[in-house]
Structures are given as C-alpha cells and as structure tokens.
Amino acid sequence: MNKVVLVTGANSGIGLALCERLLSQDTEGLQLCLACRNMGRAQAARSALLTSHPTAQVALLQMDTSSISSVISAAQEIKLRYNRLDYLYLNAGIMPNPQFDLKGFFKGLFSSKIITMFATGEGILTQKDGVTSDGLREIFATNLFGHFLLIRELEPVLCHEGRPSQLIWTSSSNAHRSAFNLEDIQHQRGTQPYSSSKYASDLLSLALNTHYNKQGLYSSVICPGFVMTSLTYGILPSFPAFLWTLLIPLFWLIRIFTNTFTLTPYNGAEALVWLFKQKPESLDPTVKYQSLTSGLGNNYTQARKMDIDLETSKALYEKLLQLESEVRKKLKRKVK
C-alpha cells in the first residue's frame, strides 16, 4: 500500500529538500501532498520534483497555517482525498524581522559560550511579531497553533490502531525554556517569540504522545541545524543572498567545531528522512533528533535529551485546547 505523506511549508528550503529526498528513496511507493500557503511557489516546487521524478505522485493543497479558517478547510479537503495519513511533517515556520545583535555576537565570540552561540543562535537574535486576522500572535499561530489545530482536525485519518502514523515537527536548537512562559503561551510580552514557539512545539510533541500513542499516533521533534534558507537570509537583511554565499567558506570552517552547521536544506533534512525510516514505537518522546554534518561533510542523526517535563507539557496542552475552543466559537459567530 502506498504511504501518504503530507508536508507543510513544502515549497522551499528544508520542506522541499525533504520531499526531494523521500522521492529519491521511494518514488513509486509514496503519495506526497505539499501543503503550502503560496500556490505559485507550490506549483514551481511540484514541477521541480516531477522533473527529477516523472512518475511520482505529488499533489498540492492550499493551506495557511496562520489562519484558522484556512487550516480547517484544508483539513476537510485532506479527509476527502485520503483515507489515512501515514506521515504528517509539521514544518512550516517563520522567523520574521529577526534582529541580529552585533554587540551580543562579539561578546559571545570572546566568551566560553561561543560554541553554544553558534549552535543555537542564543543571545544574538531577537524577533518582532505581528498579529493575525484571527487576533493571534503570528509566530505562535504559524509555527505552533495552526499545526495543533490541523492535528486535531485530522484525528480520523491519523489515528488507526495496528498501523501507526507519525507526526514530525521541525523544531530548532533555538528552542529554550527561558523564552517560554505558560502564562503567556503566545509570547505577547517578550522579544523571543520564535524561540518560545519552538520550545512550545517540543512540549506539545510530548503531550501528543501522552494523548495519542494508545490510538496509534506518535510524535517526534527534529532540529535541522543552521541551514541557509529564506528564513535565515532575513537575519542580515541588508545583506543580499549572494553575499551570504561568500560566507560559506567561513561557515565550513566553523562546522569543524560545531557539527550543527548543516548549511544546505539537503543536510538539514537528514533527521526528517531518518525518522521516516524508524518504527515510531521505538522512538524516545523526550529527545530531539538532530541533523548533524561532520567537518568532512558526512550527514548523520543524533538524539539529544530535551529540557522539557511532563507536567508543563500537559498544562500547555490544556491551554491549547482552551484556545482552540475559543477560536472555534469566534469562527462560528463570524459565519452566522
């Protein structure tokens, strides 16, 4: 039976590289669905995939993870098209208006935290957030809540005893506990909404395992490392993309000291591809699977314990359920 794989944010970067790598492994046995916000870029991605894999089954679906109504109608469409989903890659993400703290960068360069700084970007980045038309914080809605709602909507095609399905989150090394506050899950107060949303996805993944494992649904998180994509090009906005390329030799050098500099979307997708081949029952819900690239350019996946606890994950889950019920009520009122 063909495996059905849905990838959010599949039209560029790590999501697109994942699709390419999955098709290279098994062109005939997959039904790929690219769930994208921008359909122009989605068409281009589909054409590129079909050029290298002409017999592949690649479908497109319009979905904006930051919009409640878009997620709900996309989920309806998925349920019409497929009886079941084997893999749901929750990959779409944004880090808008990142501010690079040059002072923090130089301070970090000459401190014992230099390796951590290059591995996580901690201490040198802050982000500016916006508000969606549903009244939610944009980064929270795009990276976390839209995906949460999608999972909830897709329960009937994801939960099948006997044949497990997998949820796979693209998290980040930039996810850290200090950026997250249970009393402010959308990160309305603070300067690290991206880090908060990624830490929340780590917590949520644990909670999803607690809730759904009995129903044959498993959740894991990965970190792709530092990858040069449109998301990271925004960090030095006055820097055109081609100038970033000039930094590549320097980045290769840094990679000798920190194998988290995966740099290309192909390398960054390593852990996503690795998880595709694992039995979900054998995975550890408390670790993050990291894509790593050695100084010699070899890719591998390593599990690292996450700084999360069950109690906080359950509390976040309850808060998300509560928010879900609020936004559904609001949506009903709007429709009336």
Ligand SMILES: NC(=O)C1=CN([C@@H]2O[C@H](COP(=O)(O)OP(=O)(O)OC[C@H]3O[C@@H](n4cnc5c(N)ncnc54)[C@H](OP(=O)(O)O)[C@@H]3O)[C@@H](O)[C@H]2O)C=CC1
């Ligand atoms: N690059 C890096 O170093 C790292 C990236 N990550 C994570 O990897 C994931 C992929 O990012 P990356 O490939 O780097 O960056 P890209 O910007 O190349 O990819 C992001 C993807 O998400 C999509 N997307 C953004 N907003 C929405 C939305 N509201 N609804 C639907 N799709 C949306 C984009 O689509 P569109 O064309 O419509 O904008 C795009 O396809 C993200 O979750 C990111 O946080 C994690 C750690 C490091």
Ligand SMILES: CC(C)=CCC[C@@H](C)[C@H]1CC[C@H]2C3=C(CC[C@]12C)[C@@]1(C)CCC(=O)C[C@@H]1CC3
């Ligand atoms: C020589 C020079 C100009 C170095 C600057 C490098 C930084 C721009 C990168 C070092 C670590 C990177 C990093 C990210 C962005 C770019 C860096 C700060 C992320 C925060 C991008 C988004 C993530 O999810 C995690 C990444 C961690 C590492």
